[in-house]
Amino acid sequence: MNYKLEHIGIAVRDLEVSIKTYETLLNTKCFKRETVESEGVITAFFQTENTKIELLEAINENSLIHKFIQKKGEGIHHMAFEVKDIKTEMSRLAEEGYRLLNKEPKQGADQKLVCFIHPKDTSGVLLELCQELNS
16 A cells, blocks of 8 residues: 655644744745644644645643653654554554554544554554545
8 A cells, every 4th residue: 555645744833933934935824723732732834735744832831742852852753644444454564563652542632543553563653544534
């Protein structure tokens, strides 16, 4: 199955400053902001021609984004790939020996079901599988 790059997630310390930066860099406005309480983040999305950019700011110290920034600093946090059937892909990858960071898909930002694959199994890159909620 061929995956489509859905978005690139970037961990940031200050969402407002980063929104201004990316609006200038990409010459486009942020089209959506969303708080994902379960992940402890506020997100901001930008649409480019072929994919989206998602900025992520931690809303508390328990957030994985907060911990990521403390350890590695701001920067690329994950790459997300769109799949048609997330449960089927999760099963396939688990059977192939990949470590999934959640046993069931969970609701993420931008009306998506999501699952993350451990970066130790993907050359150090945190990968996200995502599926539209209404698919």
